[in-house]
Amino acid sequence: MSTLITQKHKRFPIKLFFVSLLSLGLFACGDNDDTPAIPDVEEPMEYSYSVMITNLTYAQPLSPIALSLHNDTKMWMIGESASIALEKLAEGGDNTDFLSSENNIVSTSSESPLPPGASVMLDIMTIDPVATYLTVSTMLVNTNDAFSGLTGVDISTLTIGQEKSWxxxxxxxxxxxxxxxxxxxxxxxxxxxxxxxxxxxxxxxxYHTGIVSKDDGLSNSVLTQAHRFDNPAVKVTITRTK
Structure with missing residues (x-):
């Protein structure tokens, strides 16, 4: 009888120990973990470009350069009427409306006119993956409504470090x-x-037919042969930097 009592007393503390552990939650099952998983947040891809514009004319300053990225659209077409925004740029060099066009996803401008023979570098960046079309525009300011540029050019295939010129x-x-x-x-x-x-x-x-000038018989012209221009008048080089 005394032996049986001794065995019972030995087992009881062990059972109590396991009950205590369970009550404290020390035996946790990994399959029942209700902690919500934190999803990975993917950073949006950045598309960055540097654009060099060079004035190739002899005596035609260029109005501040308008540069924009947008989706598949064109800001002008040969044989179609100019928009009001293009008219303002081509007649007076004002690119304000051109830059704020609803077609643009991102746009920028040089700060001042670009003298003959000079170049300017503009940087532009977007995280919008559909902003893969380029437009550049500027007025030849010693004219009535002459402008130069390119519009709706697909640059989606440019890789980092690659450049393209026009x-x-x-x-x-x-x-x-x-x-x-x-x-x-x-x-x-x-x-x-x-x-x-x-x-x-x-x-x-x-396409512009060119300057006549007073030197070539247009008596009421305020322009001279120096203001005449050959094509090409502008060079544009774009480089993808990121």
């Missing part, structure tokens, strides 16, 4: 007659009026 011709916005007359040229050759809401030309964008 030599650009000059367009006529078709919104103002090319009279070259005093008071109609906004550049330093005249200091005349820029944008005028009325349109007195073909109202169609076309």
């Amino acid at each position: 030599n650009l011709s000059v367009y006529d916005a078709g919104t103002e007659k090319n009279t070259e007359a005093a008071g109609t040229i906004p550049g330093p050759a005249d200091g005349g009026v820029g944008f005028d809401a009325s349109r007195d030309d073909t109202n169609l964008v076309s």
Whole structure:
């Protein structure tokens, strides 16, 4: 009888020990862990570009350069009417409306006109994966409504460190007659009026036929042979940097 009592007393503390452990939650099962998993947050990809614009003309300053990235669209088309934004840029060098176009996903501008023979570098960045089309535009300011640029160019295949270049011709916005007359040229050759809401030309964008000048028989022109330009008038080089 005394032996049995001794055995019972030996077993009881062990059972109590395991009950205590369970009550304290020290035996946890990994399969029942209710802690919510924290999902990995993927950083958006950044697309960065450096764009070099060079003025190739002899005596045609370029208005501040407008640069934008957007989806698959074009800001002008040969044989179609210019938008008001393009008219303002091509007649007076004002790129404000052009930069704020609803088509643009991101845009930027150089701070000042670009003198003949000079270059300017503009940087632009986006995290929007559909912003893969490039537009560059500027006015030749010693003209009535001549502009140069490229629009809706697909740059989606550029890899980091890769560059691509274009030599650009000059367009006529078709919104103002090319009279070259005093008071109609906004550049330093005249200091005349820029944008005028009325349109007195073909109202169609076309390739520019060039400057005539007073030296070549246009007696009322304020321009000289120095203001004439050859194509290409502008060089653009884009490099993907990130």
